[in-house]
Amino acid sequence: MIAEGGLAALWxxxxxxxxxxxxxxxxxxxxxxxxARAVRPVAIAQGLLTALAMLCLILVFVxxxxxxxxxxxxxxxxxxxxxKIAGAWGNHEGSMLLWVTILGLAGAAVAIFERRLDQRTLxxxxxxQALIAMGFYAFLLFASNPFARLxxxxxxxxxxxxxxxxxxxxxxxxxxxxxxxxxxxxxxxAVGALVTRDVGTAFARAMRPWVLGAWIFLTIGITAGSYxxxxxxxxxxxxxxxxxxxxxxxxxxxxxxxxxxxxxxATRDGLRAWTIMLAVVAFSMSxxxxxxxxxxILTSVHAFAVDPKRGAFLLALLAIYIGGALTLFAxxxxxxxxxxxxxVVSREGALVVNxxxxxxxxxxxxxxxxxxxxxxxxGVQLSVGKPFFDKTVGPVALALVVFIAIGPLLxxxxxxxxxxxxxxxxxxxxxxxxxxxxxxxxxxxxxxxxAALVLAAGLAVASxxxxxxxxxxxxxxxxxxxxxxxxxxxxxxxxxxxxxxFTKETLAVLRxxxxxxxxxxxxxxxxxxxxxxxxxxxxxxxxxxxxGEGAPFILSPESRFFASPPTSTSESAIATRLDGQLYTVxxxxxxxxxxxxxxxxxxxxxxxxxxxxxxxxxxxxxxxGRIRRRKRAVYDEYEEAVA
Amino acid sequence: MSLPRSATLRxxxxxxxxxxxxxxxxxxxAYEIVRQALRPGRPRHKAGVTVVVLALLASFATPAxxxxxxxADTQLSDPxxxxxxxxxxxxxxxxxxxxQAISDSNADIAANMRSLIRERIKAGESPxxxxxxxxxxxxxxxxxxxxLGGATWPLWAAPFVLLVxxxxxxxxxxxxxx
Numbered sequence: 001m002i003a004e005g006g007l008a009a010l011w012x013x014x015x016x017x018x019x020x021x022x023x024x025x026x027x028x029x030x031x032x033x034x035x036a037r038a039v040r041p042v043a044i045a046q047g048l049l050t051a052l053a054m055l056c057l058i059l060v061f062v063x064x065x066x067x068x069x070x071x072x073x074x075x076x077x078x079x080x081x082x083x084k085i086a087g088a089w090g091n092h093e094g095s096m097l098l099w100v101t102i103l104g105l106a107g108a109a110v111a112i113f114e115r116r117l118d119q120r121t122l123x124x125x126x127x128x129q130a131l132i133a134m135g136f137y138a139f140l141l142f143a144s145n146p147f148a149r150l151x152x153x154x155x156x157x158x159x160x161x162x163x164x165x166x167x168x169x170x171x172x173x174x175x176x177x178x179x180x181x182x183x184x185x186x187x188x189x190a191v192g193a194l195v196t197r198d199v200g201t202a203f204a205r206a207m208r209p210w211v212l213g214a215w216i217f218l219t220i221g222i223t224a225g226s227y228x229x230x231x232x233x234x235x236x237x238x239x240x241x242x243x244x245x246x247x248x249x250x251x252x253x254x255x256x257x258x259x260x261x262x263x264x265x266a267t268r269d270g271l272r273a274w275t276i277m278l279a280v281v282a283f284s285m286s287x288x289x290x291x292x293x294x295x296x297i298l299t300s301v302h303a304f305a306v307d308p309k310r311g312a313f314l315l316a317l318l319a320i321y322i323g324g325a326l327t328l329f330a331x332x333x334x335x336x337x338x339x340x341x342x343x344v345v346s347r348e349g350a351l352v353v354n355x356x357x358x359x360x361x362x363x364x365x366x367x368x369x370x371x372x373x374x375x376x377x378x379g380v381q382l383s384v385g386k387p388f389f390d391k392t393v394g395p396v397a398l399a400l401v402v403f404i405a406i407g408p409l410l411x412x413x414x415x416x417x418x419x420x421x422x423x424x425x426x427x428x429x430x431x432x433x434x435x436x437x438x439x440x441x442x443x444x445x446x447x448x449x450x451a452a453l454v455l456a457a458g459l460a461v462a463s464x465x466x467x468x469x470x471x472x473x474x475x476x477x478x479x480x481x482x483x484x485x486x487x488x489x490x491x492x493x494x495x496x497x498x499x500x501x502f503t504k505e506t507l508a509v510l511r512x513x514x515x516x517x518x519x520x521x522x523x524x525x526x527x528x529x530x531x532x533x534x535x536x537x538x539x540x541x542x543x544x545x546x547x548g549e550g551a552p553f554i555l556s557p558e559s560r561f562f563a564s565p566p567t568s569t570s571e572s573a574i575a576t577r578l579d580g581q582l583y584t585v586x587x588x589x590x591x592x593x594x595x596x597x598x599x600x601x602x603x604x605x606x607x608x609x610x611x612x613x614x615x616x617x618x619x620x621x622x623x624x625g626r627i628r629r630r631k632r633a634v635y636d637e638y639e640e641a642v643a
Numbered sequence: 644m645s646l647p648r649s650a651t652l653r654x655x656x657x658x659x660x661x662x663x664x665x666x667x668x669x670x671x672x673a674y675e676i677v678r679q680a681l682r683p684g685r686p687r688h689k690a691g692v693t694v695v696v697l698a699l700l701a702s703f704a705t706p707a708x709x710x711x712x713x714x715a716d717t718q719l720s721d722p723x724x725x726x727x728x729x730x731x732x733x734x735x736x737x738x739x740x741x742x743q744a745i746s747d748s749n750a751d752i753a754a755n756m757r758s759l760i761r762e763r764i765k766a767g768e769s770p771x772x773x774x775x776x777x778x779x780x781x782x783x784x785x786x787x788x789x790x791l792g793g794a795t796w797p798l799w800a801a802p803f804v805l806l807v808x809x810x811x812x813x814x815x816x817x818x819x820x821x
Contacts, residue, residue, distance in 0.1 A: 235747035241787075242742040271816065298742070341818045352816045356809040363805040371798045380794040385744070385787025387734045392802040505729070507716045570749070587716060596716055 003068050006056025007147040010097075013049035013104060014137035016042055017130045020107075024127025028120055028195060036123050040111040043126050046133065047108025054088075054101040057146055061088040067153035070094060070146050076159040076564050078535050086170035087160045092294060092310075093146035095173060099290065100136045102181040107133065110185055110210070116630065117189075117206040118198055125185075125192030132184055135317040143313045159564035162536065168228035176221030176248055180286045182214030183251055186258060187283030190276045191325060194332045199272045204265035207279070209626050211262055215255045216619040222248050223612030234570040234585045236600045238499070238608060241389045243298045246369040247289030250362055254282035257358040264348045267412060270340040271348075273333050274355070280325045285362070287318050297373065343414045350407035357400040364392050394448050401455045401493065404486055405462035423465065431458035445501035452497035459490035477625025485618025492611025498580075498604040509594040510541075519601025521582055522546045526554075528595060536562045538571070541586045541595055545575065557586040557597070581605050712751075712758030719765055728761050731770040734787045735760070735777060744787065 020042045027036035060068045061084050064077040074091045075084055083090075089098045107129040114122055140146070163169075189207045193199045225248065230238040239245060258278040264271045292298055295311030342348045368384045375382050409423045434457035435450075442450045463486035467475060506518040510525035517523070524544045531538040538560040546552040555573040562569070575582040580603035587596030719725040732746035737753040745753040745760075756777075763773045777785050789795045 233747065234749075237747050240742065240744070240747070244742070274812075274816075338815070341816055344817050349817065352813050356813045360802065360805045360809050364802050367798065367801045367805075375794055378794075381782055381784040382789050382795065383736045383784055383787050384789055384798065385734065385736070387788035388798070396802070396806075505718070507718050509717075598716070 002056050002059050002063070003065070003147040003149065006053045006060075007145070009049045009053040009056065010137070010140060010147075013046050013053065013100075014134065014141065016046035016049060017104075017133040017137060020046060020130035021127050021134065024123045024130065027123045028127065036119070039123055039126050043111035043129070044108045046130070047104040047106075047111075050097075050101040050104035054097055057094060057097055058085055058088045060147075061085060064157065066155070066157055067149055067151065069148045069150040072150050072154050072157045074160055075157040076535065077156055078564075079160060079165070080534050082167065082170055083160055083165045086164070089173055090160055090164050090169075093140070093144045095177075096136070096140055096144050096294065097146045098174065098177055099181055100133060100140060102177050103129070103133050103136060103184055106182055106185050107188075110188070114206065117192075117203065118196065121189075121192045121196045121198045121203065123192075124195040125188045128188035128191035128195075129184065132188070132321060135320065139310075139313050139317060143310050157564075159535075159562070161565070162560070162562040162567045162569050163232060165535075165562075166228065166232055168224060168232065172221060172224045172228055175217055175224060179214045179216070179218030179221050179255075180248070180251055180289065182210070182217060183255055183283045183286050185210040185214065186255075186279040187325065190279035191328060194276060194328050194336075197332060197335055199265075199276060199336045201266050201269050204262050204275065205630075208259075208262050208266060209623060209630065211255060211259050211279075212619055212623045212626065215252070215259055216616050216623060218248070218252045218255060219612060219616040219619060222252055223609050223616065226612070227609045231572050231574060231583075232569075234572045234598075236503070236572075236583050236585075236598075236602065238605070241368075241386045243369050244293055246365050247292050250285040250365055250369075251282055251289060253358055253362040253365065254278060254285050257355045257362070258282050260351050260358075261355050264351050265339070268340055268342070268348050270338070270342060271352070271355075272336050272339040274338070276333070276336070277329065278355075278359075280322070280329060281362075284318075284322045284325075285366075287321060288366075291315060291318050292369070345410065345415050345417055345420065347407060347410040347412045347415075350403050350410050353403050354400065354407060357396055357403065361393050361396050361400070364396070365389070368392070390448065398448075398451055398455055401452075401459055401489070404489055405455075405459045408466045408482060408486065409462060424462070426465065427458040427462035430461040431455065433457070442501045449497040449501035452493050453501070456490045456494040456497065459493070460487060463487040463490060477628065478622040479625075481618045481620070481622030481625060483618070484621060485615045488611045488614025488616075488618055490611070491607050491614055492609075495604055495607025495609075495611060499602050499608065502603045503605075504601040506599040508597055508599070509590050510597050511594045514594075516597075516599065518582070518599040519580075519603070520547050521599075521601060523584070523597075523599055525595070525597070531558060533560070535564070536560045539586070541597065543573070543584055543597070545582065555582070555584050557584045559586045559588075576606060579603055712755045714758040714761035714765075715754035716757070717761070719761055721765075724764050725761075727770050728764040731760055731764070731773060732757055735774075736785050736787055738781065738785065 020039060023035045023039045023042060026032050027039060057070075060071055061075055062081070064071065064075060064084065066072045066077075070091060070093050071087075074094075075087045079087070088094045107126060110122075110129065111126060114125075117125065186207060189203070189210065193203050225245070226238045229240070229245075230236065258275065261271045261275045261278055265275045291311075291314045295314050297311055342352065368388055371384050372382055405427055406420065406424070410420060431454050434454045438450060438453055442453060463483050466479060467483050470479075504519040506516050506523075508514075508516045510516065510523075512525055512527060515522055515524040522545070524546075525541060526544045527542045529540055529542065531540045538558040540556045540558040543555045543557070544552045545555055553575065555575055557573040558571040560569050560571055561567075570585050570587070572583055572585045574584070580601060583600040583602060585598040587598060589595050719728060729746065733744050735745045735756060737743045737745045737748040737750055737756075739750045739752045740748045743750075743753070745756045760773055760777075763776070764770065768776075774786060774788075778790065783789060783792075783794075789798060791799055
């Protein structure tokens, strides 16, 4: 019954979306205000109904109700509870339901919290949100029903891919999805503003917290996903330029650019058309990402051709929404002036360059990701991966780092080159110092990691420079947020470069009692033992590890075997120290009493995710700062109105 | 009997080049023929398909697969050569996996190829020679670093084109000098 309840809730939510669109359009186009009053409650009802459907799906997974096809295919009664719950979104249908749930809840959040946006634009925004939702409801209900029953029901399920049975991955997709789909709000704002031709500073101020909110989740989601890949896949890599990763990176790049251009619009009333365009692009990237991941086109172009229904459906939605938004953009943008122009040497000048470089990176990642698919279309099989992106994105990203350092040190409107150079003294000094210290160590590692380390040092100093000489207690939170986020970029960049330049690798076959060195560590195999888990069995190696004269400690990497579905995974064992991580993996036995082990010493690798966390924290500080100021502004307006 | 999926067929053909003798192109053609023949809903030319499928299945059963590749996870004694081999492995695709380099894969075929690359580097070949040999044998698909050529020049030109377009757009945001 729960499954049917969920399906009913989903249908009702779809009906609400249609109603929402009708009400919003008649309010905006027909000017019927009595309709407008119902828009908000309907949007909230839609959000609650999708949440209810999602809850029902989680419930059937928790109960291990094998008569539901999705549960039988993806769950198992013996699985730990947390993975039963996570299993609800660890598959195609469930993840699409999560997608629309977040879409619905985002629409409801706009209806509840948005108070500053012009009423007509708000109605148009909520209408646009309903229009997006309708397409994806149709996709769920007609092509991906998560509540389909299975008869006769099997005694037990197939289980969840063991790689996904990890706490990191239980929460990584929901976080990423909140960001991914949260960007839809920016898209709807843009469509709403195009409909009412109301693009200006007030619009930008209203849109900013929404973009910021989605961006924080995207940042955290990507960071967490990268760390998951790092420790779970067992090869010590943290970014593979895999299309699925690129699918999450592209919305982030667009949202980052949008975040900065919306600041220019809010402060200086410039970059109007550009900001609207970016909002459309950002959500388009989310939808392209969803299409790439969910259509099966990446697994194999052939898989897509064999079962084209879902892929074609998503592709059609993509074409309708992106095409529709671009058509609206083209039709309306003539009446929206680009707004103020700027002096080159100014904060907004640096932000324009930031947007330019971020957009170029986005373009490169998009083309690099789609090119193999296009090439397959004309019969050429090729791969585009790390070497291409390193060579192309790398230099542009480093140029961007220079502008991240410069931007906050510039004043709005107009600044003097001389003054800027003076303010850049310390950052440049830090870079020079880093260069002198690092050259002897990092020379052999290549120009890119060395340049990255040198620039990271400069950026680290430059990012906190705006706080220099200020009364820190009276510094607005969003200034803190900017400093912390930019510092995070420097920290993360240093981690990436350090990992790439200084990692030490040792591959060895170890028998009991044998010792090998990796970096500053001596690793001794002290034993091999069996381990039994809730739904897996494993072989664990006990490695006794010593650094210099320090006390030895034990790391126990495992090779796990899952019975359902039958799969083996390697569980790495990692020791985190202030100056890096020791990463150990157990491989295969050699049949003669020895075991293959892979050992890495990765100096300062943790900075990558620490930096990602700082970027997210900076976003959160800015968000709180903006919300607070916004509340005060609303209050001031109220005071003025009363007076 | 359920037939192996096209991905498995493809990798079988790549793993056992002897199965369909000749160039990578001929193998690709053979792969395409098998795939077309196995497409659901297509009338099957039974005899031919059965022979190919049986040959493929037989090839799976051979112990060649289980053979331990000696240099798959053994580093070369010369650190410079090992660094070269490692850097090359990070840019070679594991044909059997989903978007993984052979340096990051547990698959047998990736282990074989790691061993192959270390052998050739040890024998004194340059990484680019090894890459060229791999591309000649398996096609452009094998290299994550797409070689500049007829089909890839738009890809390599894209960053520059994007930069030029971007600068043109950004210029319009700046005030003209009076």
